[in-house]
Amino acid sequence: MTLLGIETSCDETAAAICRHGQILSSIVSSQIIHAKFGGVVPELASREHEKLLNLIVHESLIESGVQKQELDAIAVTSGPGLAGTLLTGVSFAKGLSLGLNIPVIPMNHLEAHIFANFLADPTLEYPFVCLLVSGGHTQLWYIQEMNQYQLLGETRDDAAGEAFDKGARILGLGYPGGPAIEKEAKGGNPAIYRFPRGLMGKESLEFSFSGLKTSLLYFMDDFQESDSMSKRDVIASYQQAIIDTLVEKMKRALNKTKAKTCVIAGGVAANKCLRDHLAVSLPNTRILFPDLSYCTDNAAMISYLGELKYNSGEIGSLDFGVQPNLKLA
Ligand code: KG4
Ligand code: ZN
Numbered sequence: 001m002t003l004l005g006i007e008t009s010c011d012e013t014a015a016a017i018c019r020h021g022q023i024l025s026s027i028v029s030s031q032i033i034h035a036k037f038g039g040v041v042p043e044l045a046s047r048e049h050e051k052l053l054n055l056i057v058h059e060s061l062i063e064s065g066v067q068k069q070e071l072d073a074i075a076v077t078s079g080p081g082l083a084g085t086l087l088t089g090v091s092f093a094k095g096l097s098l099g100l101n102i103p104v105i106p107m108n109h110l111e112a113h114i115f116a117n118f119l120a121d122p123t124l125e126y127p128f129v130c131l132l133v134s135g136g137h138t139q140l141w142y143i144q145e146m147n148q149y150q151l152l153g154e155t156r157d158d159a160a161g162e163a164f165d166k167g168a169r170i171l172g173l174g175y176p177g178g179p180a181i182e183k184e185a186k187g188g189n190p191a192i193y194r195f196p197r198g199l200m201g202k203e204s205l206e207f208s209f210s211g212l213k214t215s216l217l218y219f220m221d222d223f224q225e226s227d228s229m230s231k232r233d234v235i236a237s238y239q240q241a242i243i244d245t246l247v248e249k250m251k252r253a254l255n256k257t258k259a260k261t262c263v264i265a266g267g268v269a270a271n272k273c274l275r276d277h278l279a280v281s282l283p284n285t286r287i288l289f290p291d292l293s294y295c296t297d298n299a300a301m302i303s304y305l306g307e308l309k310y311n312s313g314e315i316g317s318l319d320f321g322v323q324p325n326l327k328l329a
Pocket of ligand 1: 137177182
């Protein structure tokens with residue numbers, strides 16, 4: 001069983017080859033064109049995908065040593081994401097599937113992020129709690145088995161990734177904000193400034209990051225860097241407020257479900273500080289993180305989950321479209 005995965009839900013053009021659960025190649029091209037706009041410009045992203053897709057798919061085949069005639073199926077992200085960018089990937093996948101006479105499987109991007117954890121450790125056992133933290137989503141899931149997912153809580157406003165991206169913009173750092181904040185926070189004291197943690201009551205599993213962002217905005221209005229006021233400390237303190245919130249909610253979710261294992265998924269899972277805090281705060285829980293390259297958007301996770309779906313008979317017809325607002329459950 002050899003499967004090609006294609007991912008174009010936002011600003012990463014990605015293709016990967018998976019064979020029997022092993023990733024033979026994973027190529028990701030991150031579109032730097034958006035950096036100067038401080039965020040993803042949907043129309044530009046679609047055009048970039050169109051330019052790059054053929055090349056990226058070709059590279060993934062070459063790197064894996066697989067001929068396209070050896071492919072058994074194609075898995076492609078059909079949602080959630082930007083309508084135009086999803087359409088480029090889905091159209092490409094359908095065309096290729098017709099040419100090669102093989103099936104194409106529509107994939108849920110969020111589900112693939114969660115399953116990237118099986119790439120980190122194939123012995124991962126159900127049930128587990130997943131903190132899904134990306135640019136568009138912040139959700140806690142109770143994963144009982146494949147296709148049995150219970151939403152425990154989600155954000156009421158901004159996603160954690162957005163809190164990083166918008167915070168970075170306020171702080172004058174680059175886009176995407178997560179890696180920029182993580183880098184600039186190094187060496188800063190995270191305990192100097194106390195930004196609000198949106199904990200939403202004692203038991204709530206919901207998130208809110210808009211208050212935090214607003215408080216940074218007001219704080220920076222009056223902030224002057226000096227010997228006693230370091231911007232690095234502000235950045236570290238802001239990052240800490242996001243991390244403390246995520247860790248606290250994960251603790252609550254584990255308490256509620258009594259699960260012994262938790263995983264994190266999505267771009268924010270790449271944050272080393274978050275990983276370290278989870279490990280220290282949950283000493284008796286098995287915690288898994290995907291490899292860094294499988295946290296942010298990639299097609300390895302799409303091809304891997306695609307193979308599982310294919311093996312469980314979840315192959316549809318070509319009669320599917322893009323679903324920008326696709327939910328997981
Ligand atoms: O999963 P992803 O690549 O795309 C979506 O599906 O949204 O997540 C992108 C998000 C961005 O908001 C980015 O700032 C954040 O993940 N991110 C990080 C880090 N790397 C990426 N946030 C915190 N720390 C990082 N190291
Ligand atoms: Zn994603």
